[in-house]
Structures are given as structure tokens and as C-alpha cells.
Amino acid sequence: MKIYEALAKVFHTLDFGTCFALLGDANMHWAGALSDFGARFIYTRHEHAAVAAATAYARNSGKVGFATVTCGPGLTQVMTILPIAVRARVPLILFAGEAPLHKEWYNQMIDQAPFVQACGAHYVPLHDPDTIAQDVINAVQHAARERIPVVLGVPFDLQKQDFTGDISTLKATFEFPTLDVVHPNLDAIQSVAQLLQNTEKTVILAGMGATSDHAQKLIVELAEVTGSLLATTLPAKGLFHDKAFSLGVAGGYASDAAKAIFERAEVVLGIGARMASHTFDGGRLTPNAQVIQLDLEPQEKVQGRKASDIQITADAISGTEALLAACNGQPSKTWRTTAMQGETEAALTLPHFTPTTDGFLHPLAVIETLQQEIPKAVHVINTSGHCAYYTAQMNAHPQSHYTVIRDFGAIGNGTSFALGIAERYPDRPVILLDGDGSVMMHIQELETMARHGLNIMSVVLNDGGYGSEVHKLRASGATLAGSVFGRPDFASVGRGFGLAGTTATTQDDIAQAIRAFLNSGSPAICDVHISDTIASPQIQRIKH
Template sequence: MTDRKTYEILADAFLQEGVAQCFALLGDANMNWATALAGAGCGMVYVRHEHCAVSAAMSYARATGDVGVATVTCGPGVTQIMTALPAAVRAHIPLVIFAGEAPLKANWYNQAIDQAPFVTACGAAYHALHHPDRMAVQVRDAFLQARTERRPVVLGVPFDLQAMPWTGAQTLPAPSQSLMPDLSPVPPHPGDIAGLARLVGEARRIVVIAGLGAVRAGAGPACRALAEGCDALLATTLPARGLFHDDPFNLSIAGGFSSDITRSCLAEADLVIAVGASLASHTTDAGKLFAKARVVQIDTAPAAVSQGRVAAQVHVRADARLGVEALTAALGPRDGSSPWRTDALADRIRTTPADSTPFPQEPGLLDPRDVVSALDAALPLDWEMVNSSGHCSYYFAQMPGRPVAQFHTIREFGAIGNGISYAMGVAAARPDRTVVLFDGDGSLLMHVQELETILRHRMNILICVLNDGAYGSEIHKLRAEGVSDEGAVFGRPDLGRIARGFGAAGVQVDDLADLPRLVAGFDKTKGAAIWDFHISDKVFSPVIARAHPPVHR
């Protein structure tokens, strides 16, 4: 027997899993557990909205490569995270969320709800911890499931059970990491490599596209060597953008966010080698991006169909790095009579604007493409960049020279409003770095209350906002369809004044020539700030232009 409470033992079980950071919003069903966790030395970020706790844990997990941990209370605390959960599921981000549950002994409790169907409907797993003797093992198993399945696991623990004296085992079970299989990278089958080498030998326009699987496997150098060996160009998926940031033949993003030169080159490709990439619809632009190419997928779990489309014609099951290295070693000499990797093409890749569509200049307003270009030139390369979602995210993604380790993107669910949470997660993961959030006005205003969280936790986060006074994607789509955009337009709030109201710094940037001075100033003061860029709402991205031709504009 012990005089310790069950919630204290559960906190110990989390700490044994190596949890160093938790994102929290307290309520009846989690406050004692969270207080015990904090008292035992775990770092805590106390946010102002439950959604932001889970979203911050997502970006923390992506930045660290570990399991993200968050806690919310039962009932409304759980329903508030219904947007974050599917985003984490689709991004394959491992999370463990301590949610609590209504007390079992109560005949009625106003926040009681059957939580499991909500959670499982989002694609996450739900574990109800109702038997104290099994609770510590269930915590361990939740972390094991999150690590192996790379998705969120929500724990429901009735708070009357949490408050009971602990009567279970005095020792905790072995942590999940000690049970994880220590698997060696999977080498490719020699026959698969021989067949792929023949395809490469027959192709004349090859592009190697790397995804997050290539990043995790450390396959970047191998992909470069392969491209050099077969006269290929390089590209990445959006989450892996920056993997080849300093390569002259880097086309950057393959997908809906592709630049003009990238789309041109991919249209010429007759062979695409996708390395550690799921070949999702966005990566292929729904099959239109490299329509003439034969597609090969090198992956530990190659997919026949990805998001309703045939993923590839040829599949090689292998670790990304080992598969690419084996292919490079198997290549024979190339003809070389009509090389693709030329100095002229490298110059075009370096100098061609991502989007050269002409738009009329509006007095007193900035072109978002100019804003991003100026920010890219002014911001230090070692600052952490966080890209949000929405119309603005296309422009902010056009920074091909930024390394993958310092550019964070999670947008698989397409939800806006996550940016400030993602920035907090990165700031918690890398507290010695300056974090720059790129966001839109509509997205930022959804959770602008977290400015107070940033200040209270002394995070160094600079927020750069493209402010078009509207929900950008919606106004451009509505205008393209020739209908009123009134419901998506709300005017340009003074975001600098809002920031100052919270106690942060805030300024409206009208002259892009001021950016080097502003960057130098922020580098000295650190803290939190919003830079508000009023942009033209007449400029729309190529993504919008392709999906919604401007016949009614």
C-alpha cells in the first residue's frame, strides 16, 4: 500500500516514457494529474484553448521526432480537439493525450459524454482506463501504439478513480521504448533493383522526389548521388521541402505548390522516382503534374493506391537510403548526348520567379510575392520557420533555400487557425531558437488569444501576417464563380495594435526596405511580435487559378 494518489502514479508512468514537455488546459478531469506531472519536473505549456494544446503537441512531435503529449479535461475539453485529431492522424504524428473522464460514481455529471466515438471517428485511438491495476500498463501501451502506428491515442481516466489511493503494483512496467523492436533498415531485393536500373537506363528525363520518409531515413545525400548518376533533377513533397535546399538542380516542392519552373520540368519527366513519399494527391496535383512519367515508389510500405489514385507503376520495398544507394550502385554509364542537368537549367531554376502572373499594383498595398521575397532575404537562415495553412501558405512555401530542419509545415487536414499553436510547439522543442510564424489574418485571429500564452512562457516568436482583410481562399473562389464574397470579407484589423494590447510588439510594415532593420531589432529584443503586411486582395495564387479559372473576375 502507498499513500500516493492514482493520478500521481499515472504522472510517473508518463515520466517513465521520457515525457519532457506537455501542453495543457486544465479542468476537473485532468488538473490533479497535470499538477503532479509538473511537480515531478515535466515542462508545461498552459494554453488558452484545448485545440491549441493538441496542435502544439503535434508540431513539438514533428520537430523532435518523439511522441507529443497534451492534456485536456473531459467532455467539452475533448470535443474542442476534434479538428486537431484528424490533422494528426493524416500527418502520421504520434500523440498521447490525457483527457480524463467523468466520474464513474456520479449518477449525473454535466460534462459527461461518451468520448470514445468522437475520438475514433477522427481516426485516433481511445483507451478507457477504468481498472486501477491495469492503468500503468495501459499508459505504456498507449505510448507503444502511438509510436508504432504513428497516430494519436487518447486516454480517458475518470477523475474519481484518479483521486483514489493507489493500490496497484509498486513498480511501473518497462517503458514502451524498451519494447520497441530494434529493426534494421530493410534492404531492397536485388531483382527489384536490377529492373529499376533498366528503367533508369531507358529514361531521358528523370526526377527524384523525396518525402518525409527520405528525411527520416537520412536519404538526402543518397538521393543527390542518384540524381548526379542518372542526370536527374531533385524535388520534394511539401513537408520535406528544403531537403535539397542548396542543390542547383533542386526544383523544391512537387505538388500543388510547385513553382512555374518546377511544373515545366515535371511536365517533361518520363520517369519519377519517389523516395519515402506517399504520392498523395497534392504531391501529384491529382495526377496532372507529371502525367507523361512512369512512376516508381521506393518505400518500406509502398502503396498500390494513394488517396483514390494509382500511386505508382513500379514498387520497390526498401529503406529509403538503402534502396537509393543500391540503385545508384547498379546504374551503368549514361549516353550523355542530351543532358538535362546543365548550367543553363540551373540558372533558370535559380532565377525564375515561383509565379510570374501579372497583377495590377494597388496603391498602399503589397504584393504577397514581394513580401515573401523580402522576408526570405532578411530573415536569418538558422531561425525556425513555421508555415500555416490557407491561401497565404502557398506564398510562404516559396523559400527554396531554407533547410528542411528549419522549415515546419503541417497542413494535411487543410484547416486554418493552427499556425500559432504550431509555432508554440516548435518554440517549446527548440527554446534556444527564434521562431517565425507565417500566417494569414483570418487564421491568426482564430486563436490570437495564444499571444498571452507566448508572452507568459517567454517564447521568442515573430508572427508575419499576410493581411488581405478576408478569408483569402474563399474570396478568390467566390469571385471566380461570380458570386458575392461578402461573407468572407471582414476588413483589415490593426493586428499591430492587437499585439500591443496583449503586451507584445506590433507594427504594420508598409515599406519592405525596412525589413533588415526590423529583423535586427527583433534579434536584439526577442520576445513576441506581430508584423502586419497589408496585401492586395486582387493577387491570387496559381493554386487558386488552376482550380478556379478566373472567368468571372
């Protein structure tokens, strides 16, 4: 047995689920052996797509993501997705191979460790044949324990050596750390409970650390007891989609009406949330509020700004239970008036828009149709870029069927994330909402969708360029050269890759395309022509 076969057997025993792969000299024999053992693979057309798909798969499965690319240029292709996975705290194993140990010169040779470490990920060179199998298990445990991407470098000449060890004696298992149960300081809880009860204008903000069913129910109850409004971070969007007195998502993607309510808040309690800068719109969202963070790792300063005035170390469930115990039976001031119920409902309603005069759809007209046509059982993926503000205004979709990963602010990830989500939920239709500039970056993955029969529809909001740059340049009176490219015929491109391709110039076109996709169960792409004259509120604020 060769070392690559022994390693393949170890990985098969570890049972990560699907491996997202693009093969080359440094990983193809190992991947072939792993496939022969029965592992499932999704073979992408680009290395970035493989790692991004694994990232989305891991984020939604609770498993360690699993991907493989070849060494050298195969690894350098993933420099955008690695920081995203690091910042999103996604556990990931990337088998990258490594240049041969016993060649003085190799065309694809690069010092891989500094590259990986610059992205914030962990690099493990596997060079010792005697410990290599155990080293793999240790690396996997590190990824799971620290919730971090780990890249494995295995020289491919070493992989072809005979394996002399005995993997039958190895314990090829790993464990995620048990969900931390951290009980809060009761004096701190009592103080915060009194603050919530004695303050009228309070908001409870839930993050990804509070998305379990139990935590969600407790937070809803706490909000009712304390008369607080509800909100979420962007990654937790949809957690309170069917609850009264919800403001939806906090931060720059909040509606203008929601921002007007946030601005009046006197106390904000964040539960299981990082309190990131964009969640508070750089400090503009709640300028007069006292901010409390209840989290396993609360911090006074986050991303260069003061994020909270009071920090309570606790898990979301234990901390919320303690607050409920301290508040129950005690009178509270409340922001939950009949008038406020009307305000919060209005804040989650699409604002009025005037149809465009250039013959293209208003972005809000597109969102109006998407909200009407996409069932809650469909998994929706939101991405980055100018169009992401508009797609974030879909406020009726549940968090369990909604994914957004934008921790590095990069476009070009949507098609890859869709691969991972569709593989994670094979019984769910998946609809990706993305911009034309983003889709063009990895358009080749449409072929991956078709080849693997993944049930994905890509809805492309096509404004003929890079929307954010167009609006910023136009506002400053600068040339639009380099930001406007014209409108590619995505429908024809999709059909060329084997998808159902349609072009939508009306809201009815969009509705018909979605219905056809849902009835077919086959991958599709809908090219929606939107106006480039409508700047999002975020961009308008920059202009002024």
C-alpha cells in the same frame, strides 16, 4: 498515494519532455502532481492549441507528443487537430480524463471513444485500478509503435481513489520501433536502374521518409549518376535547397516554371514519399511520366488515384544504395544540361510581379523581403490558406529549419504549431508565416507566447478576409459577404498581450520588424497589409 499521483509518477518516469496543457476538473490534480515531480508544462489558452503544439513538437523532436485537456468539452475542442496528427502519423499521448464513473448524470459527460475514433485516433479507457499503471505504459507503446495519437480516458473520481498497486515493479519505459532496414528485391532494382539510365527526362522526388542526412546525400549522388533532377514533397521542402538541378517542391505549390519542367518528365522516382494527390497536383504535374515508388509501404493507389506504376518495398537508404550500386559505372542519359541548370535556377526564383495599385503590398513583394531578411538559422513555419502558396515560394530555406503540417487542409493551426516548435528549439528564433483569418482563430495564444517567453514572431499576411474564398467568389460573380471582414489591428492586439507589435505597409517596414525581432529575442507580431486583388496561380486555375 492517490491514483492520479501514481499515474503522474509513471508519466514522469516515461519522460516525454514538455506537456502542453489546458486544465479542468478531469486532469488538474494529475497535472499538478506531474508538475510537482518536475515535469515542464506549457499552459495554453485553448485545448486545440495544446494538442497542436504537442503535434508540432513531436514531429520535430522524434519523441511522443504529450498533451492534456479535460474531459467532455475539453476533448471535443480538439477534433480538428486529431485528424491532422493521425494523417501526419505523429505519435501522441493525450491525457483527457473522463466523466465520473459513479454519477448518474454529469454535465460534461459524453461518450468519448466514438468521437476519438471518428478522428482516426485510438482511445483507451483506463477504468481498472489494478492494471491502470501498466495500461498507461501499453498505450504509450502503442502510440510509439503505430505512430498514432492515443487518447487516455481516466474518470476523475477514479483518479482520486487510493492507489494500492506497486509502481516500483513496473518497467516504465517504451521504445520506438527500430528504423526499419528493408532491403529491396534486386531484380526490381536492376529493372528500375536500367529505366533511369535509359531515360533522359527523370526526376527523383524525396519525401519525409528520406530526410535523414545519409538518405539526402545518397539521393543527391543517385541524381548525379543518373542525370536526374531533384524535387521534394511539401513536408520535405528545403531538403535540396542548396543543390543544383533542384525543382523545389512538387505539386500545386510548385512554381509555374517548375510545373512546366515537371510536365516534360518521362520517369519520376519517389523515395520515402507517400505520393499523395497534392504532390502530383491531382495527376496534372507529370501527366506523361512513368512513376516509381520506393518506400516501406508502397501503394499503387493513394487517395483515390493511381499513384505509381512500379512499387519497390525498401527503406530510403537501402533502396537508394542498391540503385547506386546498380547504376554506378554504367552510362546514363542525362537531363542535367547547361540549359536545364538555367531552367531549374529560374524555376526557384521569385517570378516577376507588378506592384499593386490599391495601396497594399503584392504577396510576392512580401516573400521577396522575407527571403532577404530571414537567416537560415531561423525556424520557419508555413501553414494553410491562400497565403500558403506564396510563403511556399521561399526556396532558400533548409528542411531542418522549416515546418509545414497541413494534412487536413485546415487553417487556424499556425500559432499553436509555433508554440511547439519554439519549445522544441529554445535556441532558435521562430517565424510563423500565416494569414489573418488563420491567426484570428487562435489569437489568444499570443498571450501564451508572451507568458512563457517563447521566441516567436508571427508575420500575418493580412488581406482583410478569407483569401481563397474571396478570389473564388469574386471569380464566379458571387457576393463576397461572409468572406471579407476588414483588417484587424494585429499590432495593437499583440501589444495588448505583451508582444512587440508592428504594422507593415512597405517592404522596408517588414525588414525593420524582422531585424528588431531577431535582436530582441522576445515574441512579436507584424501585421503585413497585402492586396486582396492578387490571386495565386492555384486559384487562377480554378477560375479558368
